[in-house]
Amino acid sequence: MVRDLSVELCGITLDNPVIPASGTFGFGEEMSKVYDLDILGSISIKGTTREPRFGNPTPRIAECSSGMINAVGLQNPGVDAVIEHELPELRKVFHKPIIANISGFSIEEYSECCAKIDKAEQVEIIEVNVSCPNVHNGGMAFGTQPESAAAVTRAVKAVTTKPVFIKLSPNVTDIVSIARACEEAGADGLTLVNTMLGMRIDIMRRRPVIANKMGGFSGRAIFPVALRMVYQVAQACRIPIIGCGGVATAEDVVEMMMAGASAVQVGAENLRNPFACAEIIEQLPKVMERLGIERLRDITGIIK
Amino acid sequence: MKRVILEVASNRPLTPLVYEMQLTGDTSAVTRPGGFVEISLDGLFLRRPISVCDFDDGRLTLVYKIVGKGTEQMAGLQVGTKIDVLTGLGNGFDTTLCHSHALLVGGGVGVPPLYRLTRNLIAEGKQVSVVLGFNTQAEIFYADEFRKVGAEVIVATADGSQGIKGFVTDAIRQTGIDFDYFYACGPLPMLKALSEATDKPGELSLEERMGCGFGICMGCSIQTASGAKRVCKEGPVFKKEDIIW
Known part of the structure; x- marks a missing residue:
């Protein structure tokens, strides 16, 4: 039997639910030499800001049990360079809809960045990262307050007609209230979740491993927490969810989808295994067969 | 890859x-x-x-x-x-940049990549002088291996327990090696001191904590004179004039 791996996000059909997460795949150039990128469902490109950014000082990376911490700090060449250079290059090696991940440090920056990248033809979904420091709101992250998350959602929705997914931070007490605020503000979907704030200390040198002291914890270790948040939000919202956080196997993809995800992003696993997404896609039909799943999309949200 | x-x-x-x-x-x-x-x-x-x-x-x-x-x-x-x-x-060293006599400088665990570099330079008919810096005699390794493939080897130890007492820069000054290009790998303070001690051009191999190692995570980025570079992808070898100390 032919297993149907296709899924749908806001009317856009993906051949399969597997999407490399933003920041773990660059703009595809390096990975295009590793395998044929067209096997992927989509790609969420490296987080893009209005201005070019170098990011944080090094060390930016720390090893953890079943995961890692990064404090890259949104290094990217800026939205103009992404549109002029990175996207045309990606077009040569990837011929499917892409997800443009954008970040900002003010509401205006989000909306200007979104308005620009909205014009790129191959961008079919805009993913808005709201876990960056909010210079307008006493240093709190946009994604940790329902009001500010909703304000960003409204600002980007005003400048694009493409589906907008808000990528939420897990570093909150009540993810459901923030998810609901985004949905009410017009978000077309949600990506759940970004990295968890973490820290490591070099006990020999008696200083933090990461130059920025803290960073985002990701990898297999965070899977149960991400899954729980996907489930909670799926129970409370009607818009589609892209599940993200610690996904490393085809079984993880199925589990995320059962919890309520319509598609799934693979992040840190790409850094330790460059073939991670390719292997998951290869395994998915076998796992579906074993579990008696004919159409993958049918399992989204079956856990009530 | x-x-x-x-x-x-x-x-x-x-x-x-x-x-x-x-x-x-x-x-x-x-x-x-x-x-x-x-x-x-x-x-x-x-x-x-x-x-x-x-x-x-x-x-x-x-x-x-x-x-x-x-x-x-x-x-x-x-x-x-x-x-x-x-x-x-990684990119690796470019042996074509040396015309006739290369100075190779390694500090501690920065020594290993210079071994294959030595073999290649000698195979290309170039003269190779290798300065190896260690803290103490007990930490010295590979000096004989470099000699066996035809390099002139000078060892420096910080405590003077073997070879020249002091840092690699002291050894270079004392021996007055006449080279046209240098290649170096070792701790950052050594690379900096070496770059400042010579007017000659060279390539230096840098080290940084990495995430992926193949250019997708931006975990090991550094600022260079020609913009942001990834140590794992555009590096780990950089030209002397590109490095911002």
């Missing part, structure tokens, strides 16, 4: 903390001196980047220092163990 399964053919200590590991298998992606590989180890999330000391058809030599859990586990790998390795990473 190529992912291969390599077999441990030997794994022996050269000093109490520095080990030499020989691996056999498909080494076809390793083509230039100064590159590195990334080793997947049980129970560790990220791979460990290790510079390539030498390579031949089907054989890879790594010389590494025990500095943490990853390298500690490597030191315990038995002959016959099969390991998952990403090969052919």
Whole structure:
């Protein structure tokens, strides 16, 4: 039997639910030499800001049990360079809809960045990262307050007609209230979740491993927490969810989808295994067969 | 970049903390001196980047220092163990930049990548002088290996227990080696002192904590005179004039 791996996000059909997460795949150039990128469902490109950014000082990376911490700090060449250079290059090696991940440090920056990248033809979904420091709101992250998350959602929705997914931070007490605020503000979907704030200390040198002291914890270790948040939000919202956080196997993809995800992003696993997404896609039909799943999309949200 | 399964053919200590590991298998992606590989180890999330000391058809030599859990586990790998390795990473040294006489400077565990570089330079008919810096006599390794392949070798120890007492820059000054290009790998303070001590051009291999090792995560980025560069992808070897100290 032919297993149907296709899924749908806001009317856009993906051949399969597997999407490399933003920041773990660059703009595809390096990975295009590793395998044929067209096997992927989509790609969420490296987080893009209005201005070019170098990011944080090094060390930016720390090893953890079943995961890692990064404090890259949104290094990217800026939205103009992404549109002029990175996207045309990606077009040569990837011929499917892409997800443009954008970040900002003010509401205006989000909306200007979104308005620009909205014009790129191959961008079919805009993913808005709201876990960056909010210079307008006493240093709190946009994604940790329902009001500010909703304000960003409204600002980007005003400048694009493409589906907008808000990528939420897990570093909150009540993810459901923030998810609901985004949905009410017009978000077309949600990506759940970004990295968890973490820290490591070099006990020999008696200083933090990461130059920025803290960073985002990701990898297999965070899977149960991400899954729980996907489930909670799926129970409370009607818009589609892209599940993200610690996904490393085809079984993880199925589990995320059962919890309520319509598609799934693979992040840190790409850094330790460059073939991670390719292997998951290869395994998915076998796992579906074993579990008696004919159409993958049918399992989204079956856990009530 | 190529992912291969390599077999441990030997794994022996050269000093109490520095080990030499020989691996056999498909080494076809390793083509230039100064590159590195990334080793997947049980129970560790990220791979460990290790510079390539030498390579031949089907054989890879790594010389590494025990500095943490990853390298500690490597030191315990038995002959016959099969390991998952990403090969052919990093840019490597450019031997064509040296015309006739190269100065190679290695500090501590920065010494290994200079070994294959020496072999290549000598094969190209160039004269090679190698200055190796260590803290103390007990930490010295590979000095004889460099001599055996035809390099002039000068050893410096910080405590003076063998060779010239002092740093590599002291040894270079005292011996007055006449070179047209230098290649260096070692701790940042050594690389900086060396760059300031000579007007000659050179290439330096840098080290940085890495996430992926193949250019996708931006974990090891540095600012250079020609913009942001990834140590794992555009590096680890950079031209002297590109480095912002």
